[in-house]
Amino acid sequence: MSKTETDEAAATAAEESELGEAGAQLSTAPQERSVPGSFGGVMQPGAAGRIAWAWRETTGWVRWFWRQLTSMRVALILLFLLSLGAIPGSLVPQTGVDETKVEEFRAAHETLAPIYDDLGLFNVYSSVWFSAIYILLFVSLIGCIVPRTWQFVGQLRSRPPGAPGRLTRLPAYTTWRTETDPEQVRAAALAMLKQRRFRSHTVGDAVAAEKGYLREAGNLMFHIALIVMLVSFATGQLFKSEGGKLVVEGGGFANTLTQYDDFKSGSLFDRDHDLAPFSFKLDKFVGTYERSGPQRGTPRTYEAHVTYAKGADGAEKKAKIEVNEPLEVDGSKVYLIGHGYAPVVTVRDGRGKEVFKDAVPLLPMDSNVTSSGAIKVMDGYRDKNGKKEQLGFAAFFVPTFAGAGKGTMLSQYPGLDFPVLALNAYHGSLGVNAGLPQNVYQLDKRKMKEFKDDQGAMLKQRLLPGETMKLPNGAGSITFEKDVKQWATFQISQQPGNVPALAGAIAAIAGLAGSLFIQRRRVWVRAVRGEDGVTVVEMAGLGRSESSKLPEELADLAATLNSQAPTAPDPAEPAPVEGVRA
Amino acid sequence: MNLAAATNENLANISNVLIYSSMAVYTLAFLAYIAEWVFGSRSKVGRTAAALTGDAAVAPSVTVRSGGSTAVLDKPKIVTRSAAGTRDVPDGPGAAGGTEKGDLYGRVAISLTTLAFLVEAGGVVARALSVQRAPWGNMYEFSITFSTVVVGVYLAILAAKKNVRWAGLPLVTTVLLDLGIATKWLYTDSDQLVPALDSYWLWIHVSTAIFCGAVFYLGAVGTLLYLFRDSYEEKLAGGGEPGVFATSVMERLPSAASLDKFAYRVNAAVFPLWTFTIIAGAIWAGDAWGRYWGWDPKEVWSFITWVVYACYLHARATAGWKGRKAAYLALFAFGCWLWNYYGVNIFLSGKHSYAGV
Ligand code: HEM
Numbered sequence: 001m002s003k004t005e006t007d008e009a010a011a012t013a014a015e016e017s018e019l020g021e022a023g024a025q026l027s028t029a030p031q032e033r034s035v036p037g038s039f040g041g042v043m044q045p046g047a048a049g050r051i052a053w054a055w056r057e058t059t060g061w062v063r064w065f066w067r068q069l070t071s072m073r074v075a076l077i078l079l080f081l082l083s084l085g086a087i088p089g090s091l092v093p094q095t096g097v098d099e100t101k102v103e104e105f106r107a108a109h110e111t112l113a114p115i116y117d118d119l120g121l122f123n124v125y126s127s128v129w130f131s132a133i134y135i136l137l138f139v140s141l142i143g144c145i146v147p148r149t150w151q152f153v154g155q156l157r158s159r160p161p162g163a164p165g166r167l168t169r170l171p172a173y174t175t176w177r178t179e180t181d182p183e184q185v186r187a188a189a190l191a192m193l194k195q196r197r198f199r200s201h202t203v204g205d206a207v208a209a210e211k212g213y214l215r216e217a218g219n220l221m222f223h224i225a226l227i228v229m230l231v232s233f234a235t236g237q238l239f240k241s242e243g244g245k246l247v248v249e250g251g252g253f254a255n256t257l258t259q260y261d262d263f264k265s266g267s268l269f270d271r272d273h274d275l276a277p278f279s280f281k282l283d284k285f286v287g288t289y290e291r292s293g294p295q296r297g298t299p300r301t302y303e304a305h306v307t308y309a310k311g312a313d314g315a316e317k318k319a320k321i322e323v324n325e326p327l328e329v330d331g332s333k334v335y336l337i338g339h340g341y342a343p344v345v346t347v348r349d350g351r352g353k354e355v356f357k358d359a360v361p362l363l364p365m366d367s368n369v370t371s372s373g374a375i376k377v378m379d380g381y382r383d384k385n386g387k388k389e390q391l392g393f394a395a396f397f398v399p400t401f402a403g404a405g406k407g408t409m410l411s412q413y414p415g416l417d418f419p420v421l422a423l424n425a426y427h428g429s430l431g432v433n434a435g436l437p438q439n440v441y442q443l444d445k446r447k448m449k450e451f452k453d454d455q456g457a458m459l460k461q462r463l464l465p466g467e468t469m470k471l472p473n474g475a476g477s478i479t480f481e482k483d484v485k486q487w488a489t490f491q492i493s494q495q496p497g498n499v500p501a502l503a504g505a506i507a508a509i510a511g512l513a514g515s516l517f518i519q520r521r522r523v524w525v526r527a528v529r530g531e532d533g534v535t536v537v538e539m540a541g542l543g544r545s546e547s548s549k550l551p552e553e554l555a556d557l558a559a560t561l562n563s564q565a566p567t568a569p570d571p572a573e574p575a576p577v578e579g580v581r582a
Numbered sequence: 583m584n585l586a587a588a589t590n591e592n593l594a595n596i597s598n599v600l601i602y603s604s605m606a607v608y609t610l611a612f613l614a615y616i617a618e619w620v621f622g623s624r625s626k627v628g629r630t631a632a633a634l635t636g637d638a639a640v641a642p643s644v645t646v647r648s649g650g651s652t653a654v655l656d657k658p659k660i661v662t663r664s665a666a667g668t669r670d671v672p673d674g675p676g677a678a679g680g681t682e683k684g685d686l687y688g689r690v691a692i693s694l695t696t697l698a699f700l701v702e703a704g705g706v707v708a709r710a711l712s713v714q715r716a717p718w719g720n721m722y723e724f725s726i727t728f729s730t731v732v733v734g735v736y737l738a739i740l741a742a743k744k745n746v747r748w749a750g751l752p753l754v755t756t757v758l759l760d761l762g763i764a765t766k767w768l769y770t771d772s773d774q775l776v777p778a779l780d781s782y783w784l785w786i787h788v789s790t791a792i793f794c795g796a797v798f799y800l801g802a803v804g805t806l807l808y809l810f811r812d813s814y815e816e817k818l819a820g821g822g823e824p825g826v827f828a829t830s831v832m833e834r835l836p837s838a839a840s841l842d843k844f845a846y847r848v849n850a851a852v853f854p855l856w857t858f859t860i861i862a863g864a865i866w867a868g869d870a871w872g873r874y875w876g877w878d879p880k881e882v883w884s885f886i887t888w889v890v891y892a893c894y895l896h897a898r899a900t901a902g903w904k905g906r907k908a909a910y911l912a913l914f915a916f917g918c919w920l921w922n923y924y925g926v927n928i929f930l931s932g933k934h935s936y937a938g939v
Contacts, residue, residue: 029899072900076893080911083889083918090882090930097877125877173661233875242872293771324781324870335872491872498874505861512854516895551660558660 022164026520026544028148028155028216029072039064069136070143078137085133089124092116096123138230145223152216160210162203163524167540170524172551174558175538180565182535185527188564192557198523206526215544218514221507228504236497241265241274248342248359248487252281255332255492276330276494280308283318285339285486289414297368297413304336304488321490331494338489340364340371343397343421344481347377350474355380359485362397363441368411371397373441375423375478376430383427384474390430392443393478396422409462421480423469424460425451451475520544523557527565534568537561593712594771600705601726605761607698608754614691615677615751621687622679623830671815673836676747691750692740699733702761706730718788721927725764728923729757731796739800746844748835752803783866790859795919797852798891802916804845805909812838812906842909846898849912853891860884879930883922890915 039060043053068074093101102122106113120127167173178185186207193200193209200209243263245253253259255278257271265271284305290298304321310330321327327334340362347356355377362373377391398411401420409422426448451459451471461469463480470477521543530536539561541554678684706727710717717723736753739746814832817824824832835841863884868874875881894911897903 072896073903076896076900076903079889079893079896083886083893086882086886086889089877090879090926094877168661169663171663173663174659295771324783324866326869326872333872337872493872498868501874502865509854509858509861512857516850516854551662555660 022161022170022522022524023542024161026522026542028151028220066143069140070147072144075137075140075144078133078140081133082137085124085130088121089130092121092124094123094125096125134230138227141223141227145220145227149220152213152220155216156213159201160199160208160522162208163206163526163540167524167526167538170540170542172541172554173539174554175536176558176562177530177534177536177568178562178565179568180535182527182529185535185537185561185565186525189525189527189561192560192564193523193525196557205528206524208522208524210520210522212518212520214514215518215520216515218511218518220511222511222515225504225508225511229501229508232497232501232504236266236495236501238266238268239274239497240493240495241269241271242491242493242495244337244489244491246361246487246489247282248361249282249285249485250359251487252279253490253492254279260492274494276332277312278308278310278314278329278332280306280327280329280334282306282488285488287339287414287486299414302336302339304339304490306334308334331496333493335491335493336488337491338364340369340487341397341399341416341419342485342487343395343419344483344485345375345393345421346479346481347375347381347391347476348479349381349476350384355476356391357481359483359487360395361440361487362395366411367414369399369414370409370411373397374443376432376440376443378430378432381476389427390432391476392426392428392430392445392448394424394426394443399484416484419465419484420462422460422462423478424458425469425471425478427451427475519549521550521553523554525561535565537565590712590714593708597705597708597712600701600708601761601765604698604702604705605758605765607694607701608758608761611691611694611698612751612754612758614687614694615754617687618677618684618691619751619831619834620684621681622675622677622684622834671837671839673745673840674748674832674834676745677751677834679834688747688750691754692737692747695733695750695754696737699730699737702726702730702733716785716788718784718792720768720770721924722764722768722770724788724792724923725760725768728792728795729760729764731792732799733757735793735796735800745836745840746800748807749800749803752807753800756799781866781870783862783869787859787862787866790855790862794852794856794859795923797848798856798916798919801845801848801852802913804841804848805912805916807835808838808841808845809906809909809913811835811841812909814838842905845909845912849891849915850895853895856888856891860888879926880922883918883926887915887918887922890918 040053040057043049093105095102109116116122120129124130164170167175180188182205186202186205189207190200190202193207196211198209198211199213200207202208241263242265243260245259245261247253255275257263257275263271282304286301286303286305288300290296290300302323306319306321306327307316308319308327308329309316319327321334321336323336326336341364342359342361344357344359346354349355356375360373360375362371364371373395375391375393375395379388379390381389381391383389396409398409398418398420399415400411400413400417402408402410402412403418409420426443426445428448431444431447453459453472459469459472463469465480465482465484468477468479521541523539523541526538527535539554539558541550543550676688678688706717706723709723709726713719717727732753736746736749811832814824814828815838836844863881864874867876867878867881890911894908894915897908897911
């Protein structure tokens with residue numbers, strides 16, 4: 001602490017002691033106090049003495065620690081630590097936000113990554129040290145709120161303290177002389193203050209009044225609301241579930257565990273019973289894109305038109321899901337997350353028998369939806385010798401092709417203007433029976449052989465809609481049908497606790513507004529008969545925090561009271577203020 | 583190109599012309615403010631020095647302030663005392679230093695600022711009409727709206743007859759800086775929104791965020807000047823003699839206590855709205871991305887800004903932390919806001935990547 005601050009603190013203390021009771025309990029903020037470093041006191045000889053000392057020492061330290069933790073200063077420090085602690089999470093990739101980025105980072109920084117791992121820097125917000133900060137903060141908060149609430153209740157039940165001896169000491173002061181009797185002045189003052197909704201009463205020769213308790217109430221409400229929010233988030237995390245599902249136009253989804261492509265849930269979520277029963281079907285996906293200008297290709301609308309039904313066999317309803325507008329069914333929300341194309345292909349064997357016909361979802365690779373994926377014909381196919389075999393095609397798709405001879409297979413525009421499908425064909429075993437989960441967008445080529453063209457090179461071909469690629473030696477064919485479907489990925493999530501969290505948030509804002517905009521202030525009106533028999537009225541106001549309103553309000557009150565107790569015509573100019581500055 | 587698109591292009595061009603014109607008028611205002619300060623420096627103020635270095639011990643017990651803190655009514659007169667532990671120093675006379683010529687230039691500066699504000703606001707509106715949505719789709723649009731709102735808030739406080747003329751010069755300087763950066767580096771052609779940004783929450787969340795930033799900015803200017811003025815007062819009180827330039831500038835500013843109070847009020851008043859902004863953002867994120875809070879860099883930094891401002895408010899309520907320490911916290915908090923605005927958009931990638939740069 002610098003010298004001036006010490007001086008200021010001393011001045012504050014002096015001022016407060018001078019005001020005595022008048023300034024006490026104007027808020028419920030905890031007092032800063034220093035506590036000795038040892039609590040055990042004198043140790044009596046013998047085991048009993050030692051135990052007693054140890055007990056006093058322990059309880060003393062526990063109490064000391066608790067007081068420290070619940071002091072405003074520590075709350076301040078913890079808040080500051082919380083803000084500093086949140087920073088690394090925005091600079092280092094986080095597993096909870098983007099797993100692939102974390103992997104990239106690990107690959108790029110081999111020495112740094114293990115250190116970051118030890119420090120929990122890849123998941124800051126669930127790391128031990130970050131949790132420690134906010135848990136301590138919230139313990140401190142509770143330890144602060146509980147006594148403050150009691151104190152506040154006590155203040156509500158008691159009455160404003162009587163006027164201090166010298167009202168001139170207060171931040172706002174006024175005085176005048178009047179012919180009206182002191183009793184009458186006090187009665188008028190009491191009536192006026194009560195009418196202005198001050199809590200007021202007369203103590204001795206003065207009226208004491210106080211107003212603005214809502215400030216404290218608002219402040220307590222705000223801090224309690226913070227706890228409500230934290231608890232709702234925590235329960236939300238424990239009971240939430242979240243899963244993803246890719247649906248091709250015409251396809252559907254029913255909300256059971258087996259239907260999900262991926263699924264995560266909180267540790268208290270019951271996977272067998274907690275999923276709300278509903279289903280939906282994707283009728284159509286509509287994506288529109290900027291046609292011209294420098295932002296050509298920027299997405300403008302994404303809409304998934306669905307038909308959904310609540311329960312096992314509820315009535316069907318139509319709905320439209322957009323990026324900002326999830327569908328809410330039975331407590332679950334269905335969000336539109338992504339989209340892509342699924343060209344429809346037909347595969348025939350050597351005899352012309354259709355062995356596969358489906359829309360195959362392909363994975364977008366850039367913002368113009370250049371897509372890649374795999375077409376897998378698992379069973380039903382026999383080669384020209386009638387032997388069972390599997391077929392695989394590596395597929396590359398662009399919704400808008402640049403044009404023949406114009407370079408690569410990179411899409412020029414995300415809309416379906418000039419779709420082209422490029423295929424490489426393989427035969428053999430897809431390796432799907434090995435029991436290992438397989439990426440649907442990739443071919444496991446270890447047990448596959450390429451089909452060769454006439455020149456003996458790998459067979460590959462670019463197809464326009466309706467075109468067919470023949471496999472060599474009568475091995476069959478694959479047709480790129482004129483129909484290109486779209487698919488959409490949905491996230492289906494269920495998170496309880498949103499309602500209390502929102503209620504907490506609203507309460508927090510309301511409480512905060514009360515706490516910051518309402519002034520808690522006291523007003524005293526003293527009326528005594530002077531030596532010459534004329535009544536001397538003194539009014540003074542005291543607020544808890546800096547406000548320009550206090551003098552204005554006092555002025556207003558004084559003017560009102562003055563109209564009832566008019567200034568006495570006095571030739572001798574009354575000295576308005578006396579006293580020497582502390 | 584159809585007719586509507588052509589009109590829109592026209593409007594976008596009109597918007598650009600208006601923004602450039604407002605920059606020209608702001609520059610004139612800037613020069614007028616400078617003139618105000620220059621002419622004001624010719625006066626002999628010397629009041630701060632007298633209050634702080636004179637015989638403080640035998641000074642009259644109560645200062646009846648000439649400024650706003652004495653409420654004069656027909657009969658009883660209110661006498662105010664500054665809070666315990668603060669220096670009882672009168673506010674400086676303002677940039678014009680009580681000189682007539684300075685005051686004239688000051689008035690000219692404010693008129694020009696008002697004009698520039700109207701032109702700039704016109705530019706923002708034209709931009710909005712050209713894209714037929716809220717003009718907050720990329721950083722260029724944020725920047726022009728931000729400076730418009732800052733100046734608007736400043737003019738509104740002036741109109742409410744509060745003593746904030748001292749903020750004029752720093753304000754217009756930074757507005758010019760902001761517009762310069764916006765037009766030179768952040769400019770993006772007027773366009774529509776990507777689907778994720780297209781929601782009525784955009785109106786709510788982004789407008790309050792920009793407004794909060796503008797008010798926080800005024801608070802930060804107040805805090806910064808408080809720190810300077812406080813050192814100046816402390817030096818005087820300690821018998822030191824600040825340089826001629828420092829004296830000339832500082833003695834015309836409001837007292838440290840007034841500046842500190844101004845900064846506190848401004849920050850405290852807008853803090854609930856900032857809380858609301860974050861919550862509105864979370865609700866929007868819940869709709870757009872399927873989660874309310876995902877520790878995206880932008881979210882992290884809004885949270886940090888919020889916590890540091892809460893810290894600042896706590897500091898104000900804690901003995902021993904008032905004054906300079908709290909002021910440093912306030913500046914740090916505004917630094918976080920600024921970083922969230924520019925830094926996060928440009929240097930960190932996340933879901934909020936709409937900088938358009
Ligand atoms: C989660 C962290 C917390 C946040 C975000 C927070 C935020 C706030 C805010 C914004 C205010 C309003 C400031 C004002 O009235 O001037 C405030 C006031 C207050 N806070 Fe906290 N607070 C937190 C934790 C705590 C803790 C742990 C304590 C107890 C040690 C505490 C005690 C107080 C008190 C006593 C006030 C009233 C000060 C006054 O009367 O002016 N707060 N808090």
